[in-house]
Amino acid sequence: MVGPYRGLFGAPGVKGFVIAGFVGRAPMSMLGIGIVLLVSALTGSYATAGAVAAIVSLAYAAAAPLSGRLVDRFGQARVLVPFVFLHGASLTGLMLCAHAHAAQWTLYATGVAAGATATSLGSMVRARWSYVLDDPSKLHIAFSFESVADEVIFVGGPAFVTALTTWINPYAGIIATIVLTVAGTLAFAALRGTEPPAVRHRGDAGSPIAIPGVALLSAVFLAMGAVFGSIDIITVAFADEHGSKASAGLLLASIAAGSMVSGLWYGSRDWKISLRGRFVRGLALFAAGLTPVLLMDDLRAMAVALFFAGLSISPTLITGFSMVERLVPAAQLTEGMAWISTSIGFGVAVGAWAGGRLTDLHGASNAYGFSYVCALLAVAVGVGGSALVRAERRPHRP
Known part of the structure; x- marks a missing residue:
């Protein structure tokens, strides 16, 4: 099963951007649960934690x-460096406000700053793969990887940040998130040899979201994001209700493990x-x-159920990114992805808020119903509009 992956890393510079990109985006699974654990520990409210x-x-x-x-226009490095420093500073401000038990609005203000300065490093890694690989079959393998x-x-x-938060202190998870994000992103930005060229003039091209297929995929992944966001916070509460809050990270790891195996x-x-x-x-x-x-x-039964629930996630995401790569002009690839x-981010936001509210009102087991309804919505939209994602392959180079 691993055979097709062996030939991916022979091109110059590939190993470097893969490793740096992995480290820089590792905190994407840590930040949300780290914030939930920190804020819920200080306020006692999953609703507030979910809202932040x-x-x-x-x-x-x-x-x-x-x-x-901005990345498509000015290049990855020129955008990533200032953004990652602002992101790290914003998360530090969020921790300090939480530590000082400052007014709730300060948590929201620093949260807005932290979110607005985060970058989609995974999209930039995939853009580099699209730049260095000409063979569609190899690109499929790269996206799968x-x-x-x-x-x-x-x-x-999730298991790592939960362990740090529960065994050291509530701030340790966010601190680790800041360190990994800044170090990995700066290393990634320094690797200029595989960076796709900037396209300063795009003519009259509009936003990729105006492409019907991209709009449909965005709607589907909005609903899927709501599943991800709600499951994160509901699962923390589920573990807490069953007397083992520290198990939340392992439960969340189960669904990701299923997705990893299938991917x-x-x-x-x-x-x-x-x-x-x-x-x-x-x-x-x-x-x-x-x-x-x-x-x-x-x-234990929930861990098994979450593993099987995760089996279809990676294939669906891989296919979605592959369709975007075919639908969007090369000069707009980073923006399209x-x-x-x-x-997904909007969906995660809605899901986290709704999951927190429903958990506080009805308990974690009942709140999982929201996640299920969102999954059904994703199916309805995706199947109903699937004709929009027929696409011819776009030219590889801008």
Whole structure:
């Protein structure tokens, strides 16, 4: 199964941007749960914790297409360096406000700043792959590898930040997030040899979101993001309700582990089914896989159910990014992929807020119903509009 991945890393500079990109985006699985654990520990309210995590995701989602457009126009390094320093400073401010028990609005203000200055490093890594690889089959394997890397992050990140927060202090998870983000992003920006060229003049090209297929994918991933955001906070509460809050990271790692395994398998296959067909099937399995989660009332059983729920996530995300790569002009590739990230981010924000509210009102087990409804919505939108994602391959170079 790992054979097809062996030939990916021979091109000059590839190993460097892959490693730096992995370190720099590792905190994407740590930040939300780190904020939830910090704020809930200090306020005693999952609703407040969910709201702060949601505002960070919302600000990121709103700003990601703009930062993507800036990257396409000025290059990755010139945008990443100032943004990552501002992001680190904003997260530091959030911690200090929480430590000082400052007014609640200060948590939201620093959260907005932290989210708005976060960058979609995963989109930039995929843009580099698109720049260095000419072979569509190799690009499929590369995107699959990146999805597996994301899931490795989501397997280890929640458990790591939960351990730091519960065994050291509530601030340790956010501190680790800042260190990894700044170090990895600066290292990634310093690798100029594989950086796609900036395109200063794009003519009359509008935003990629105006492309019908990209708009449809964004709507689907908005609903999927709501599933991810709600499951994060509901699962923390589920573990807490069952007397083992520290198990939350392991439960979240279970769903990411399922996604990682399926992503590795998916990328190793030479698919004859069209991207559209794979996308529709992945969405259907996504909703079906969440059904058992609604029935679990035991930590061990929930871990197994979450593993199977995660099996369709990576294939669906890989297919989505592959379709964007075909739908969007090369000069707008980073912005186009950022729209997927921003859609997921908006969904995570809605899901975190709704998950926190529903957990406080009805308990964690009942709140999982919201996640399931969002999964069904993703299926309905994706299947109903699937004709919009038929795409011819775009030219590789700008």
